[in-house]
Amino acid sequence: MCGIVGYFGSKDGMGAVVEGLKRLEYRGYDSWGLAARTDRKILIHKEIGKIGSFNLKKDLPNFGGKICIGHTRWATHGGVTAINSHPHLSCDGRIAVVHNGIVENYQELRAALEKKGHKFKSQTDTEVIAHLIEQELRTKKNIVEAVRSALKKIEGSFALGIIDRENDILIGARYASPLVLGIAKDEFYLGSDVPAFLKYANQVVFLDEREMVVLSHGKSGNAQFDLMNIDSGKKIKAKITKIKWSAEEAEKGGHPHFMIKEMLEQPLVIRKTAATEKEELEKAAALIKKAKRVFVVACGTALHAGIYGSYLLAKRNNIMVQPISAGELSYFSHLFKKGDLVITVSQSGETADVLEAVRSAHKAGAKVLALVNVLGSSLMRAADRSILTKAGSEICVLSTKAYISQQAMFAMLSGALNGETAKMKKSLLEVADAIEKIIEKKNLGKIKTLAKKLSKVPNLYGLGRSLNYANSLESCLKIKEVSYIHAEGFAGGDLKHGPIALIEKDVPVMVFATPDSTEKEIVSNAMEVKARGAFVIGISFQNNSVYEEFLPVTDLGDLTPIAAIVYTQLLAYYLALEKKLDPAKPTHLANGVTVN
Numbered sequence: 335m336c337g338i339v340g341y342f343g344s345k346d347g348m349g350a351v352v353e354g355l356k357r358l359e360y361r362g363y364d365s366w367g368l369a370a371r372t373d374r375k376i377l378i379h380k381e382i383g384k385i386g387s388f389n390l391k392k393d394l395p396n397f398g399g400k401i402c403i404g405h406t407r408w409a410t411h412g413g414v415t416a417i418n419s420h421p422h423l424s425c426d427g428r429i430a431v432v433h434n435g436i437v438e439n440y441q442e443l444r445a446a447l448e449k450k451g452h453k454f455k456s457q458t459d460t461e462v463i464a465h466l467i468e469q470e471l472r473t474k475k476n477i478v479e480a481v482r483s484a485l486k487k488i489e490g491s492f493a494l495g496i497i498d499r500e501n502d503i504l505i506g507a508r509y510a511s512p513l514v515l516g517i518a519k520d521e522f523y524l525g526s527d528v529p530a531f532l533k534y535a536n537q538v539v540f541l542d543e544r545e546m547v548v549l550s551h552g553k554s555g556n557a558q559f560d561l562m563n564i565d566s567g568k569k570i571k572a573k574i575t576k577i578k579w580s581a582e583e584a585e586k587g588g589h590p591h592f593m594i595k596e597m598l599e600q601p602l603v604i605r606k607t608a609a610t611e612k613e614e615l616e617k618a619a620a621l622i623k624k625a626k627r628v629f630v631v632a633c634g635t636a637l638h639a640g641i642y643g644s645y646l647l648a649k650r651n652n653i654m655v656q657p658i659s660a661g662e663l664s665y666f667s668h669l670f671k672k673g674d675l676v677i678t679v680s681q682s683g684e685t686a687d688v689l690e691a692v693r694s695a696h697k698a699g700a701k702v703l704a705l706v707n708v709l710g711s712s713l714m715r716a717a718d719r720s721i722l723t724k725a726g727s728e729i730c731v732l733s734t735k736a737y738i739s740q741q742a743m744f745a746m747l748s749g750a751l752n753g754e755t756a757k758m759k760k761s762l763l764e765v766a767d768a769i770e771k772i773i774e775k776k777n778l779g780k781i782k783t784l785a786k787k788l789s790k791v792p793n794l795y796g797l798g799r800s801l802n803y804a805n806s807l808e809s810c811l812k813i814k815e816v817s818y819i820h821a822e823g824f825a826g827g828d829l830k831h832g833p834i835a836l837i838e839k840d841v842p843v844m845v846f847a848t849p850d851s852t853e854k855e856i857v858s859n860a861m862e863v864k865a866r867g868a869f870v871i872g873i874s875f876q877n878n879s880v881y882e883e884f885l886p887v888t889d890l891g892d893l894t895p896i897a898a899i900v901y902t903q904l905l906a907y908y909l910a911l912e913k914k915l916d917p918a919k920p921t922h923l924a925n926g927v928t929v930n
């Protein structure tokens with residue numbers, strides 16, 4: 335939630351900051367704001383809504399500076415107003431702060447600061463940080479010490495960009511929210527993720543927990559950075575990573591929305607997953623084999639991929655894996671123990687509930703294996719072992735290619751567990767070919783026509799069994815997230831235990847069939863709903879007269895669901911377009927839920 339960007343250098347960096355914010359809009363777009371330090375003044379500009387069409391040169395021609403910060407907000411504390419938008423200032427206007435995270439003890443801090451005479455303007459938790467630094471400046475010898483001291487008093491999470499009217503300095507700091515430093519010639523960038531500044535800098539430092547970076551001018555006048563631990567103040571040697579993906583990879587590549595671009599990339603994602611190194615898979619498989627009990631913990635789409643993984647490991651490897659929603663984990667985590675393995679799945683690697691799961695697992699002495707998509711993310715660093723899923727940068731809030739990359743990685747793990755990595759690799763390459771067929775132009779036309787037909791329905795359901803149960807959930811999650819049609823997925827076996835009461839004339843039901851013994855059972859379910867008037871859409875390896883609409887998928891055995899889901903991702907997208915909704919801006923959602 336929320337994206338931050340910073341620039342420190344020798345030229346006007348505001349253009350780069352605005353560009354960075356546009357790239358970070360997926361993290362929140364309730365409002366946005368900018369601050370620049372120029373001639374020992376801090377300029378501030380804030381607006382409600384999305385930064386999308388804002389044109390700096392045209393809309394704000396004289397706004398800029400060599401030290402700048404920006405923020406795009408997903409509101410947590412305080413409504414969507416210009417006053418609550420970041421950057422926030424100290425009383426004296428000396429300190430400006432942008433923040434991603436939550437200051438959990440902000441009420442106590444605010445009360446204490448108010449007693450000392452500080453006047454607050456907003457209802458946000460962030461504003462306390464600016465006032466706290468101002469307060470600390472009264473006793474500390476310099477701005478760096480004041481910031482360190484203030485941060486030590488904050489409970490909660492933060493990724494921060496801080497500028498000071500009185501000093502040529504930009505400070506970044508992180509705890510439990512992501513922050514990356516970008517290094518270019520004589521200039522630096524800060525960003526919540528790499529694409530925020532990748533066009534300008536491809537050498538990066540992923541800040542670790544409780545690290546702070548101070549950007550300033552050295553004695554020679556050149557821009558320099560100092561990395562340090564917030565608590566001890568000790569300098570840390572920075573590990574510089576060279577980012578190999580191009581800025582273009584993070585762009586829409588000519589498509590109207592990232593969602594469609596990312597869905598069309600899925601054959602490539604599967605091929606990349608098939609190329610995962612054998613040794614890496616075997617090390618992860620060894621952890622699974624060694625574990626006394628295995629859990630899979632994740633949220634939303636990633637949890638659905640984990641559910642698919644748990645069925646796959648049960649069916650192919652005879653391993654019992656218990657899926658748990660990370661948001662519900664705290665009611666079970668006291669039962670974790672040494673010998674357990676917690677497999678966490680996350681696109682962003684920054685989901686707060688998932689990171690909390692890692693902490694609980696470690697506290698109990700359990701091991702953590704992460705399937706994670708973002709290199710250098712908090713999850714990747716916190717896990718005992720991690721495998722990078724191969725979705726590449728997923729910008730769209732609606733997770734599509736990350737889902738199939740996670741399903742495919744479970745397939746590779748399943749292969750490695752049975753000593754069949756090469757065989758599984760081959761099967762995955764067939765999945766890629768099958769998806770290639772689904773995304774062919776003629777099929778897209780068919781799905782668009784279906785979307786037109788369904789765009790006015792108030793309710794829609796999904797049914798699946800065994801390996802396709804996860805798809806029944808995921809297809810409906812995608813449809814509700816982007817088209818706002820009420821959609822629910824059920825297990826075929828649960829149909830008669832309640833959901834069948836919802837079936838009425840013409841209600842669409844998407845039925846996912848797996849090429850195994852469960853096919854007969856799901857076809858029976860399809861008949862049961864059709865008998866009650868449902869419009870049955872079959873997504874299957876073979877047609878059946880019960881299906882009024884048939885979406886064919888190649889028979890890929892246990893991997894068939896990985897291709898099948900692509901139909902419903904596309905359906906969700908076209909439903910949104912039919913309803914004149916913007917798939918890039920699903921209401922209230924943001925990529926990377928970094929707060930519990």
Ligand code: M6R
Nearest residue numbers: 634635636680681682685732733
């Ligand atoms: O980054 P993560 O995979 O940990 O995110 C988990 C969920 O928040 C995410 O999958 C969410 O459900 C998406 N909006 C799905 O489209």
